Amino acid sequence: MKSKLWITALIASAVIATGCSANNTNSESEEMDHSNMSEEEMKNMEGMDHSNMDMEGMDMENGHASHTNPLELNNSTGENELALPPLVEAKDGVVDITAQQGKTEIFEGVQTDTYGYNGSFLGPVIRVSEGETVTFRTKNDLLEPTTFHWHGVDIPGEGDGGPHQLLQPGASEDVKFTVSQGASTLWFHPHPEGSTAEQVYKGLAGLIYVEDENSKSLGLPDEYGVNDFPLVFQDRQFNEDKQFDYQAVRNEDGTIGDTMLVNGTLNPKLTVGKEKVRLRLLNGSNARNYTFKLNTGDSFQQIATDGGFLNEPTEMSEITLTPGERAEIIVDFSKYDASSDVALVNEADSILLPFKIDEQKTNTVAISETLNDYVVTEEEKNLSVTKKLELFGMGEMVYINDKQFDINRIDFTQKQGETEIWEIYNKPDMMGGMTHPFHIHGTQFKIVSIDGKEPPVELQGWKDTVAIEPDQKVKLAVKFNNKGIYMFHCHVLEHEENGMMGQVEVL
Secondary structure, X not given: OHHHHHHHHHHHHHHOHHHOOOOOOHHXXXXXXXXXXXXXXXXXXHOOOHHHOOOOOOOXXXXXXXXXXXXXXXXXXXXXXXXXXXXXXXXXXXXXXEEEXXXXXXXXXXOEEEEEEOOOOEOOEEEEEOOOEEEEEEEEOOOOOEOOEEEOOOOOHHHOOOOOOOEOOOOEXXXXXXXXXXXXXXXXXXXXXXXXXXXXXXXXXXXXXXXXHHXXXXXXXXXXXXXEEEXXXXXXXXXXXXXXXXXXXXXXXXXXXXXEEEOOEEOEEEEEEOOEEEEEEEEOOOOOOEEEEEOOOOOEEEEEEOOEEEEEXXXXXXXXXXXXXXXXXXXXXXXXXXXXXXXXXXXXXXXXXXXXXXXXXXXXXXXXXXXXXXOOOHHHHHOOEEEEEEXXXXXXXXXXXXXXXXXXXXXXXXXXXXXXXXXXXXXXXXXXXXXXXXXXXOOOEEEEEEOOEOOOHHHOOOEOEEEEOOOOEEEEEEOOOOOEEEEEEEOOHHHHHHOOEEEEEEO
């Protein structure tokens, strides 16, 4: 009987995905413990052929199936120059960051209600340096509780900004720490239980640049807004009044939209010089994956992953980022001229960001052939697996090891400074399953293997989020430098809120 309930609920979740309300039925889904199903029942469920299911009358455009064939994005017309976030550095060791609400003119002549950090929409780029002691002075000027999560930052648990560190409206809190990681492009966003997805959707997201002595010596383009650009990609859906109505479009399997915003700019273009340019890519979407490429078919060089540089610039024709992931790439625009039609597009060739070439701007950047000394050691490769995690389910019924998130439950413990091997398996469901971007707070990890094989070169660098495909098994070398309680979860924000999240306490 329990297996029939589970199968029925899974099908119902797919059918009603686009019309789901924000009221989760977690208490009901938690009672549906599919771990008690027999092997035969589970096998039958996973082996169901849904290709012949009668889909007539089912709106799957923004449902579970949409993440394989997602809602198509509008092409950028290139009529608006890309907005650049303000660049902020510590003053007397302090950076002020306020979460606030406001109105933003995304569409000409229309004021859209939005959230932002230190402004009405999105947030600044905060630049810090390795070894610097800095205080993030956070304040909540919203009318609802929020948190400030420092995604990818090596930080003590008490300052990480998970759901435990809720900041009430009007409250302030100082987060003081010493920057103890190398050059990287990180980000920050809210993490309150049950409202993370909506707060990010409305605009709460910003970037953190970490610099170090190595990064300054590599000859990389590093003039902010001149040859070094932050690019925050977010797909959104607007109602007829050109407003965000998150509750109306919320999808339990991950909310996607048809309108591309880059740095909050609608129909953007980026003016670049006839030179090598550094693009720092962030997938800041709730659920959409992006495969970035140039419409010309030309290659570019990847130089960094989430948490730092690759060992050397790597030639790529495309790069895929799931929600939460970042990458830094170098595009050589010296081969183009003012008449060139060149743009960053996605896997469906939707135009995300057209480029305008300013032939008057040039540089003679000579990028070092050696960027880093990252390595997965033989010792790390030979460590036994000590933590096994199984990701399973869809919609409201998503699980890690047959459990949904409980803020009062610690799922794992780990000793400070000790490396352990985490093995994460993405178990397919009856619909075939989804890619889960798996994120661990408070650390950067190493990918030891993917299905027993060495990861591709573009993943051979520090990571805090890794895309795990259905039926894929990934081993991570994980070490925490600080104590505290940290989240691990799927970074499809609606999956996180529906329970695909757990907690590790570092002792």
